[in-house]
Amino acid sequence: MGASIRTQVLVVGGGPGGYVAAIRAGQLGLETTLVEADRLGGTCLIRGCIPSKALIHVATKYADLQRHAAAPHLGIRLSAPPQFDLTEAVQWKDGIVDRLSGGVAGLLKKAKVRVVHGWVQFSDAKTCVVKGEDGETPDAQTLIHAEHVILATGSVSAALPQLPLGGDVISSTEALSLAELPQRLVVVGAGYIGLEMGIAFAKLGVEVRFVEAMDRILPTYDAALVRPVEQWLKQHGVAVHLSTKALGVEQGDAGVSLTVQSGDAAPQTLDCDKLLVAIGRRPNTQGWGLEQMAVDMNGPFVRVDAQCRTSMHNVWAIGDLVGEPMLAHKASAQGEMVAEIIAGRRRAFEPNAIAAVCFTEPEIVAVGLSPDQARAQHLEIVTGQFPFAANGRSLTMQAGADGGFVRVVARADTHQVIGIQAVGAHASELSGEFALAIEMGAVLEDIVGTIHAHPTMSETFPEAAMAALGHAIHI
Template sequence: MAENYDVIIIGSGPGGYVTAIRSAQLGLKTAIVEREHLGGICLNWGCIPTKALLRSAEVMDYASHAKSYGLKLEGSVSADVKAVVDRSRGVSARLNGGVGFLMKKNKVDVIWGEAKLTGKGKISVGKPTKKPMEPQHPAPKGTKGEGEYTARHIIVATGARPRALPGIEPDGKLIWTYFEAMVPKELPKKLIVMGSGAIGIEFASFYNSMGCDVTVVELMPTVMPVEDAEISAFARKRLEKHGLKIHTDAKVTKVEKGSNSVRATIEMKGGKTETIEADRLISAVGVQGNIEDLGLEDTGVKTDRGCIVIDGYGRTNVDGIYAIGDVAGPPMLAHKAEHEGVICVEKIAGVPGVHPIEKDKIPGCTYCHPQVASVGLTEAKAKDSGYDVRVGRFQFGANGKAIALGEDQGLIKTIFDKKTGQLLGAHMVGAEVTELIQGFVVAMNLETTEEELMHTVFPHPTLSEMMKESVLDAYGRVLNA
């Protein structure tokens, strides 16, 4: 006889496991199904281990110019790639174990295997199938296994995987996805990165800091195309000064493989072509939802462009089936998945006052060097939306803390509705901006205007002071520039 639950979540990434915890907190009998590793891609092969790699790169950068801080290092600074990778994997392993502890603590059953929807409120869990690029993970102790399970509510949180372009499919050896890029056995001397979104530019930045000759090829006119044009241009200059070669309005049209190298044909704007030889190529041209082999077609769940179609509460067109996170469409961010899952399960439980997620208030962060962070509308989108805007800017070079840190290259930009004073967007590039952006996210959620921000006392000396200065600049009241 099938074991019954109130809620079953398929996938234990950030969206899935956070949803499971909130579901259990609300008194619902909850289970989560996982086929590979607790914590999903983000914890094991994405957000967390990449930040560990980038931290090593950051320390490498500091060590390489220690003299500018008045320090002497004996001998040259070099990277031990195995030790760098081992540290990154160790960070992931520690957090992976933490997710298992949280499931046990919150009395969430973990079912190990591959789930498939088989009817209303029904799933069948079979033996996990091994993915080509990953090791097979054994079932953790204390998990349930293959069999039939039922639930009144089934939430699909299966995430996404790297997108592959026809003719330039990753092979695990010469053409990498983020899986291989995260665990190199040796550093390539020359590297091509195809795509300059968050994944592509972070790996480009990491390998550049590790001493590799890196070329980035981006189809759009700007790097990090979703960012404000001014911030993108500023970041590009800093990345190029750091040694990156960047081609925008360009695409890789062909890749020829050698025994241990690749030869890529790059088509520039206007039709001109260039050939670049490199040891490896990273394909970072986006991700696509994991919607296959879930039984969605048999149950009639609607999909669109590789993602499951949902409303503001995670509900699909089929009663009792929900979706959250990357599999439910952009923005494909871990923190969006977590919040989306909480909203979904609180709506299921009948928690009063639950409202749909506001996607224009979800921050985005890119952990390259320099860091980039943003929330809300870009200047161009604000104008296109019909707003008459005020724009404020403040340079890191006018901030005492930034100068003391030796990080005086950066920019904070704020965009306001001239009529109401509403904060429409905030965009940053520079040191630690991924930690600063939350201040503007809170402000936007509280519907803060310029008046409240200008009357807020920011501590001195901090980088955060620049946030207020940017607001003041939008209204002709900047004090330190």
């Protein structure tokens, strides 16, 4: 056995929940140890949110240049089509990841957090062994005893037994590091992960098809928000097979053959060069000794209370491990809170709303309740909607022609804002203002009474609120 460590706080996982928890604990003077098997930053930074947004940016830039090459536009002419080098794009993406991962390491060092790299295995709720890269070598193992344990192991890509990963059947992780572009890509799953990735590849000139078992894409968002995305897919010739099940796959020298079936129709085969399985994510509960910790479960998730306490004393769990929404910013907020509770502060995780963003074409933002969700709770509501097509700043950025809008949902009696949604180019940048409005308990009159700078896209927000009050100015 190698080193033995006793620590006040042990954080398992160096993702956006774990590293934030560790940094805050260190700032509060707690002796803190963080264990991470991979690079610091977790799935979001290393193989999820950040690299996928980098690829989306590259794809959008390339598609814009293609448009200028095809015909003069905005006074810009290109004498030849742009050339695309996937290897260079991946290198640029990796450079961003490297910079951010290194930044996390620096922040942990600044907070005096001890970082142990390796694979953790718990023998009981407060004791674990960390194995080094060679795994079985005794002197590469570290024994850790902790007073408090924060579980932040995140999630992993969900798989389908009939579509085993390997070869040309890939997850989003492999899709972000391809050596060359496939000519044909089939994406199984038309949720936010599949659509973000598939649309990016379509912009790069790949022939993309989606296979979705449900009867609509992006089923967690209401139909009005999804409609502009559906229109983009149709306009760009991206096929979407709805109510279609993936039955099995065969790989050969010529690529991949996916067998699918829609309803009672006869099965058919979709041929492609790469098959991307993007059916969602599941909590990472396997292979590190969770079963030895005697914590209660809530289905596939670890059960926690409003302070992220598990059923085991001084064992905490945060992020994707504890349930929906499985979002990085939720994990970070929970990590910060748990560190403060351990340090003796009074905190609870009781957000009024958590923003969800889908980086499709166009982007979708949803905070709080949709109109349908509010009515399902038997709430009397008023709604207001304002199109980006009537916003000057949107038009100057070519962001007003995709059918996008901002929508506000408020209680009819008090005018308290209980939901805000938007769809459109650059809409993700409004998510913070939307979340703040609901978190602060704003009413429609608060939104209208806040003077928004002109010309900015944020002006659509008070216009939507005015529409809910019956007197929008610019429509």
